[in-house]
Amino acid sequence: MTQATNGTPMIRLEKVSKTFYRDKEALEVLKSIDLEIQEGAYEALMGPSGSGKSTLLNLIAGLDRPTSGKLTVAGADIGAMAEDQRARFRAANIGFVFQTYNLMPVLTARENVELPLLLAKLPADERRKRAEIALKVVGLEHRMDHLPRQLSGGQEQRVAIARAIVTDPKIIVADEPTGDLDRESANEILNLLERLNREFKKTIVMVTHDPAAAERAGTVRRLDKGNLV
Amino acid sequence: MIPIAYNVRSLFVRKATTIATALGIGLVVFVLAASLMLGAGIKKTLVSGGRPDYALVLRKGSDTELASSIEVRTVSLVLAAPGVKKANDGAPVGSGELVVVITMEKPGTDGQVSNVQVRGISDNVLTLRPDVKVIEGRAPTPGTDEVMVGRGIVGRFTGVELGKSFELKKNRPVKVVGVFEAGGSSFESEIWADIDTVRSSFGREGLVSSVTVRLDSPSRFEAFKAVMETDKQLGLEAFREKDYYEKQSQGTSIFVWALGILITIFFSIGAMIGATITMNAAVAQRQREIGTLRALGFSRVSILFSFLLEAVVLAAIGGAFGLFGAFLLSFAEVSMMNFATFQEVTFGFDPNPVLLGAAFVFGAAMGVLGGFFPALRAASVSPVDAMRA
Numbered sequence: 303m304t305q306a307t308n309g310t311p312m313i314r315l316e317k318v319s320k321t322f323y324r325d326k327e328a329l330e331v332l333k334s335i336d337l338e339i340q341e342g343a344y345e346a347l348m349g350p351s352g353s354g355k356s357t358l359l360n361l362i363a364g365l366d367r368p369t370s371g372k373l374t375v376a377g378a379d380i381g382a383m384a385e386d387q388r389a390r391f392r393a394a395n396i397g398f399v400f401q402t403y404n405l406m407p408v409l410t411a412r413e414n415v416e417l418p419l420l421l422a423k424l425p426a427d428e429r430r431k432r433a434e435i436a437l438k439v440v441g442l443e444h445r446m447d448h449l450p451r452q453l454s455g456g457q458e459q460r461v462a463i464a465r466a467i468v469t470d471p472k473i474i475v476a477d478e479p480t481g482d483l484d485r486e487s488a489n490e491i492l493n494l495l496e497r498l499n500r501e502f503k504k505t506i507v508m509v510t511h512d513p514a515a516a517e518r519a520g521t522v523r524r525l526d527k528g529n530l531v
Numbered sequence: 532m533i534p535i536a537y538n539v540r541s542l543f544v545r546k547a548t549t550i551a552t553a554l555g556i557g558l559v560v561f562v563l564a565a566s567l568m569l570g571a572g573i574k575k576t577l578v579s580g581g582r583p584d585y586a587l588v589l590r591k592g593s594d595t596e597l598a599s600s601i602e603v604r605t606v607s608l609v610l611a612a613p614g615v616k617k618a619n620d621g622a623p624v625g626s627g628e629l630v631v632v633i634t635m636e637k638p639g640t641d642g643q644v645s646n647v648q649v650r651g652i653s654d655n656v657l658t659l660r661p662d663v664k665v666i667e668g669r670a671p672t673p674g675t676d677e678v679m680v681g682r683g684i685v686g687r688f689t690g691v692e693l694g695k696s697f698e699l700k701k702n703r704p705v706k707v708v709g710v711f712e713a714g715g716s717s718f719e720s721e722i723w724a725d726i727d728t729v730r731s732s733f734g735r736e737g738l739v740s741s742v743t744v745r746l747d748s749p750s751r752f753e754a755f756k757a758v759m760e761t762d763k764q765l766g767l768e769a770f771r772e773k774d775y776y777e778k779q780s781q782g783t784s785i786f787v788w789a790l791g792i793l794i795t796i797f798f799s800i801g802a803m804i805g806a807t808i809t810m811n812a813a814v815a816q817r818q819r820e821i822g823t824l825r826a827l828g829f830s831r832v833s834i835l836f837s838f839l840l841e842a843v844v845l846a847a848i849g850g851a852f853g854l855f856g857a858f859l860l861s862f863a864e865v866s867m868m869n870f871a872t873f874q875e876v877t878f879g880f881d882p883n884p885v886l887l888g889a890a891f892v893f894g895a896a897m898g899v900l901g902g903f904f905p906a907l908r909a910a911s912v913s914p915v916d917a918m919r920a
């Protein structure tokens with residue numbers, strides 16, 4: 303599989319560790335990880351349950367901070383950022399796709415997709431236009447006014463992808479995006495991610511258990527007990 | 532910012548809880564609005580009897596007409612004082628009146644009684660008080676045992692109805708020949724009988740309680756008062772009628788306000804706890820949504836603000852219920868004791884928009900207070916932990 307890389311690292315981890323403390327008991331989940339992901343790459347992260355995949359993805363996405371090491375994403379030293387700074391970083395640079403879609407149940411597809419745009423100072427009609435374009439990309443322009451519960455799982459995930467791309471972020475992180483889907487819907491989602499990588503030049507990092515999904519990525523990395531292998 | 536539609540619709544998802552909580556807050560707003568409205572209604576009723584160009588003369592040291600007693604021969608001295616307006620026929624506009632309180636039975640109760648004020652009036656009462664209008668029947672014929680009654684007490688006491696009779700005192704029956712209105716003032720809760728009838732019934736021959744005079748203009752009051760009070764032998768004290776009624780109303784309206792505020796405080800503690808429980812449940816239920824919003828880049832402050840706003844919307848729904856109920860009260864009347872005169876007076880609820888607004892704002896503030904800690908909890912949800920749950 304080809305990927306649209308151009309040789310500059312979009313994501314760079316140098317000796318990144320992450321330790322969780324539970325009642326004073328330390329649990330080192332990531333152990334001095336060195337990793338570079340190029341701009342425009344499409345990478346899959348595999349590994350047994352509990353190996354630290356989600357933890358690593360959360361660090362890359364700026365949701366969490368490393369315990370030690372240096373973490374640079376899209377040119378920003380996000381390991382050193384305070385929470386509110388990271389929130390602004392996420393809004394500007396990261397598109398999230400979750401296993402459980404995580405749409406707001408009371409908002410329509412269009413409103414869900416518009417949500418991240420509320421953080422950018424855009425006029426309402428511009429937000430609406432962009433949300434419609436994003437929904438068109440995922441093929442849901444005819445379901446814009448539906449609530450999540452009126453959609454199938456695959457359609458919900460497509461709305462979530464529209465929400466992830468509507469702000470035109472550089473990076474898309476996807477944590478088991480097909481984990482809750484049947485084969486056919488999963489393939490639609492994988493086709494879509496592939497298109498985002500190729501056509502829209504998004505750097506994608508996807509955690510998955512599914513070999514068929516991993517196969518679509520340009521690079522597959524494996525984590526085991528907090529080490530890249 | 533997180534759109535308010537998100538909060539409003541989330542409230543509607545939990546319809547039953549939302550309505551129950553809102554009703555709790557609504558009750559508080561209702562009680563508060565009702566007591567403020569009643570307090571204002573009392574003030575309005577009692578004070579509206581007082582006009583700026585009228586003066587009331589009482590025995591020095593008496594706070595109320597009821598406690599005052601002046602000899603009849605003093606009345607002509609008062610009427611002759613400078614500043615008292617003269618009618619076209621040259622007669623001074625003013626008269627002495629005798630006020631007593633009697634207990635009367637309420638119909639439909641088991642002999643329950645309450646106090647009613649009886650005013651012994653002179654022939655020129657309608658000239659003296661142009662606001663008073665006979666709306667049914669006619670004015671009583673002077674020197675007879677006929678009476679007219681204020682419209683506020685018609686039907687509230689046995690025999691107080693046009694054409695009926697009741698006993699002013701044992702074996703002293705009087706007949707109701709008219710019903711009058713008095714611009715909503717407390718006169719509407721009085722019985723007006725001929726002054727001589729009242730004197731002879733209650734053994735108060737040769738006495739009046741007060742002298743009411745109309746002045747040439749409000750500015751003449753100070754001079755009039757000076758004349759009244761220089762002669763210490765007379766032992767009189769003059770009040771502007773407005774000040775007198777204002778003072779009369781104070782005790783009762785403050786009592787109603789204090790009672791209302793006390794009840795409001797008790798209820799609001801309950802309603803606030805209700806709001807806190809409801810909002811806490813909402814936050815717990817929506818951990819994942821909050822985590823997602825945080826992941827998308829919404830700050831802790833915007834989460835805090837969003838949930839506070841949700842609590843305020845919840846409180847505002849309650850406030851709207853409460854105001855609606857309070858507004859309906861403006862069509863109701865209550866009859867209660869005026870503590871200054873021990874007389875039962877009928878009051879309305881004054882739907883003053885400022886008071887209604889204040890009660891509503893109080894309700895919204897309960898949303899802010901009740902929702903604050905849950906909102907703080909929402910703001911401290913860690914996106915990583917929320918996604919793992």
Ligand SMILES: Nc1ncnc2c1ncn2[C@@H]1O[C@H](COP(=O)(O)OP(=O)(O)OP(=O)(O)O)[C@@H](O)[C@H]1O
Nearest residue numbers: 322324331350351352353354355356357358915916
């Ligand atoms: N916030 C946290 N606090 C404490 N322990 C955590 C936290 N997040 C993760 N862990 C622990 O770290 C380890 C790795 O978790 P992680 O979620 O990264 O695994 P994963 O590889 O994504 O597993 P899965 O395939 O089951 O999703 C687990 O043992 C987990 O219990």
Ligand SMILES: [Mg+2]
Nearest residue numbers: 355356357477
């Ligand atoms: Mg995981």
